[in-house]
Amino acid sequence: MRWPDRLAGMIGGLLxxxxxxxMGLMLWSLLEQGAGVLSMDFLxxxxxxxxxxxxxxxxLVSTGWILAVCLLVAVPVGLGCALYLSEQVPAGTxxxxxxxxxxxxxxxxxxxxxxxxxYQFFAISLGLGFSILSGALAxxxxxxxxxxxxxxQALRGVPMSYRQASEALSISRWGWVRRILVPQxxxxxxxxxxxxxxxxxxETAVLLFTAGYVLRQPDSLLDSGRALSVHIYDLAMNxxxxxxxxxxxxxxxxxxxxxxxxxxxxxxxPAQGAWQ
Amino acid sequence: xxxxxxxxFLLVWLLSGCQPAEDKLVITGSSTISPLMxxxxxxxxxxxxxxxxxxxxxxxxxxxxxxxxLADFGMVSRALKTDEQDLTAHLIGRDGIAMxxxxxxxxxxxxxxxxxxxxxxxxxxxxxxxxxDAAITVVHKAxxxxxxxxxxxxxxxxxxxxxxxxxxxxxxxxxxAVANDVNAIGYVSIGTAIYEADAGxxxxxxxxxxxxxxxxxxxxxxxxxxxxxxxxxxxxxxxxASQLLDFMTDPDRAxxxxxxxxxxxxx
Numbered sequence: 001m002r003w004p005d006r007l008a009g010m011i012g013g014l015l016x017x018x019x020x021x022x023m024g025l026m027l028w029s030l031l032e033q034g035a036g037v038l039s040m041d042f043l044x045x046x047x048x049x050x051x052x053x054x055x056x057x058x059x060l061v062s063t064g065w066i067l068a069v070c071l072l073v074a075v076p077v078g079l080g081c082a083l084y085l086s087e088q089v090p091a092g093t094x095x096x097x098x099x100x101x102x103x104x105x106x107x108x109x110x111x112x113x114x115x116x117x118x119y120q121f122f123a124i125s126l127g128l129g130f131s132i133l134s135g136a137l138a139x140x141x142x143x144x145x146x147x148x149x150x151x152x153q154a155l156r157g158v159p160m161s162y163r164q165a166s167e168a169l170s171i172s173r174w175g176w177v178r179r180i181l182v183p184q185x186x187x188x189x190x191x192x193x194x195x196x197x198x199x200x201x202x203e204t205a206v207l208l209f210t211a212g213y214v215l216r217q218p219d220s221l222l223d224s225g226r227a228l229s230v231h232i233y234d235l236a237m238n239x240x241x242x243x244x245x246x247x248x249x250x251x252x253x254x255x256x257x258x259x260x261x262x263x264x265x266x267x268x269x270p271a272q273g274a275w276q
Numbered sequence: 277x278x279x280x281x282x283x284x285f286l287l288v289w290l291l292s293g294c295q296p297a298e299d300k301l302v303i304t305g306s307s308t309i310s311p312l313m314x315x316x317x318x319x320x321x322x323x324x325x326x327x328x329x330x331x332x333x334x335x336x337x338x339x340x341x342x343x344x345x346l347a348d349f350g351m352v353s354r355a356l357k358t359d360e361q362d363l364t365a366h367l368i369g370r371d372g373i374a375m376x377x378x379x380x381x382x383x384x385x386x387x388x389x390x391x392x393x394x395x396x397x398x399x400x401x402x403x404x405x406x407x408x409d410a411a412i413t414v415v416h417k418a419x420x421x422x423x424x425x426x427x428x429x430x431x432x433x434x435x436x437x438x439x440x441x442x443x444x445x446x447x448x449x450x451x452x453a454v455a456n457d458v459n460a461i462g463y464v465s466i467g468t469a470i471y472e473a474d475a476g477x478x479x480x481x482x483x484x485x486x487x488x489x490x491x492x493x494x495x496x497x498x499x500x501x502x503x504x505x506x507x508x509x510x511x512x513x514x515x516x517a518s519q520l521l522d523f524m525t526d527p528d529r530a531x532x533x534x535x536x537x538x539x540x541x542x543x
Binding site for chain 1: 302304307308310311312314315318321327329330331332333344346445446447448449467468471472475535536537
């Protein structure tokens with residue numbers, strides 16, 4: 001190998017290391033501060049004393065509900081929008097560029113804006129108050145642009161020849177969408193959904209003013225419930241002595257995200273190409 | 277399959293809408309009060325069975341949520357202003373605001389004039405105040421925080437005059453900023469500062485006008501920069517709301533107040 005190539009390789013490696021080291025340090029500091037309180041009981045107990053004692057069971061339940069309702073709204077709507085874009089708006093036209101641009105802009109809106117809108121619209125105007133429903137709907141609005149764009153790209157990626165073949169066989173439009181287009185694009189759509197789940201789980205700002213801070217187990221979707229990310233924020237920022245449990249909750253959240261990622265990888269691998 | 281799930285959720289939603297929500301109290305506002313409030317709410321819930329939801333977000337939010345009827349009580353960590361007299365304030369406790377510097381900073385006291393000079397940017401180096409030859413990092417609170425309003429009012433400052441190096445939100449952020457910077461100066465809730473200093477954070481609480489920043493001096497009314505902790509409400513209190521208020525001001529709650537380094541109001 002010529003020396004400039006070798007040098008470039010080395011610099012690249014160093015840059016990679018420069019990215020990995022802070023990530024390792026971050027995890028280490030979470031472990032250092034939080035490992036002491038992390039235990040099975042931490043996962044199974046409800047929080048006490050504003051989160052300074054007890055565990056995070058109620059928060060896992062709230063987070064699960066928020067995520068479930070968010071996906072229940074965002075996935076069908078997102079897929080519907082993506083289908084419209086890929087089927088009715090030919091790529092490269094002015095309309096496609098406009099709609100794509102608007103979606104990209106929405107995706108770039110700071111999440112606190114979605115939070116304030118959710119507070120005004122869902123909590124106050126629709127009278128849902130501080131509730132899991134308000135939070136989940138505001139969160140769904142936030143992840144929709146990402147969901148639509150990634151699903152749209154997956155749908156547009158299905159080869160034109162498939163469409164031509166289905167037309168030649170005079171398969172109905174609905175049959176084409178249901179039997180060929182969506183199954184073919186499924187891995188891409190799934191990746192979009194997983195990315196959205198990741199964003200939703202990590203989101204704090206949207207939920208501060210909508211799903212709220214309540215530490216109790218929610219009885220219904222109209223109860224306020226604190227998500228894991230909000231718990232980390234509140235413990236680290238507002239509660240004196242909350243740092244160890246904030247770090248432990250952070251570790252749990254990181255673990256959930258990693259597991260989610262691994263599951264998706266495993267789930268997608270055999271599916272690729274084998275999809276009929 | 278998807279249809280079934282949807283129907284199931286719709287059912288859950290409808291059923292949940294049928295639940296009576298009348299014996300539930302919603303309290304929002306000051307992030308200074310909310311940890312204390314959350315714990316007292318927990319105790320109250322265990323005793324009375326009445327649910328209390330505590331939401332954080334700042335005193336400004338407490339005021340606006342109480343006005344809009346979104347909350348039964350707003351938590352406001354200051355006295356009500358003249359344009360907020362449509363609300364009723366219920367005093368539940370007291371807290372002071374402490375000037376803090378890093379424990380490694382040799383400065384042990386500052387006069388009011390010196391603090392004003394620091395915050396207006398006239399004094400930018402610790403050396404002439406008896407400290408190291410280093411630039412001062414001025415940590416200031418964001419707008420809408422009652423700690424900031426009280427600080428400005430006490431020192432007769434206008435927010436435009438302040439030249440901050442760092443603008444922060446919550447108390448813990450102020451603690452972290454000063455604990456991590458030898459040359460920083462900031463101001464936070466006395467309770468939080470004492471708690472963190474006791475827990476080993478490298479902080480020093482400066483006396484104000486010669487009065488030490490302790491809970492005792494706040495309690496005795498000697499500490500010049502103290503504030504009221506209020507629950508504010510609009511209109512008449514419901515029965516459950518006044519029950520909660522009685523519970524909070526009961527002398528038996530004093531230990532919980534002290535856990536959060538606040539002073540209960542003596543009845």
